[in-house]
Amino acid sequence: MAARILITDPIATHRIRLSAVLRSAGHCVFTQDTLHDLADLRPDLVVLGPGLQFDTALRQFTAAQRDHARRLNFQTLLLCDTHDPASRLKALTAGID
Numbered sequence: 001m002a003a004r005i006l007i008t009d010p011i012a013t014h015r016i017r018l019s020a021v022l023r024s025a026g027h028c029v030f031t032q033d034t035l036h037d038l039a040d041l042r043p044d045l046v047v048l049g050p051g052l053q054f055d056t057a058l059r060q061f062t063a064a065q066r067d068h069a070r071r072l073n074f075q076t077l078l079l080c081d082t083h084d085p086a087s088r089l090k091a092l093t094a095g096i097d
Contacts, residue, residue: 004028004042008035008060009049018047035060043074048096050079054087061096 005027007018015031022029030041035048046064048057057078078096082088 002026002028003044005030005045005047006035006038006041006043007031007047007049009033009047009051011049011051014049014051018049035064038064038074046074046076048076048078048080050081052080054078054080054082054091058091058094058096062094065095 005022007015007022007029008031009015009018010033012033015033019029019031030043035046038046046061048061052060057080061076061078076096078091
């Protein structure tokens with residue numbers, strides 16, 4: 001079953017590479033440089049790409065959850081280079097997988 005996946009990353013090459021892999025697997029992929037228009041896209045999965053700073057990604061996710069919590073149900077995957085256990089716990093506590 002194809003999923004509706006939103007890739008959010010400020011770096012175009014990251015968005016292009018991730019979307020190519022996911023489209024080749026048969027998924028419906030949307031890309032954006034910031035996290036917005038979730039109500040219009042209604043994604044099953046939101047991928048916060050590696051080009052986002054950890055704090056920026058967390059802030060965008062928290063705002064999106066607050067704005068759309070009652071209307072949308074989506075999973076979130078954060079791709080980042082943070083190896084700090086405290087940051088991982090902060091993301092998991094916010095609801096990011």
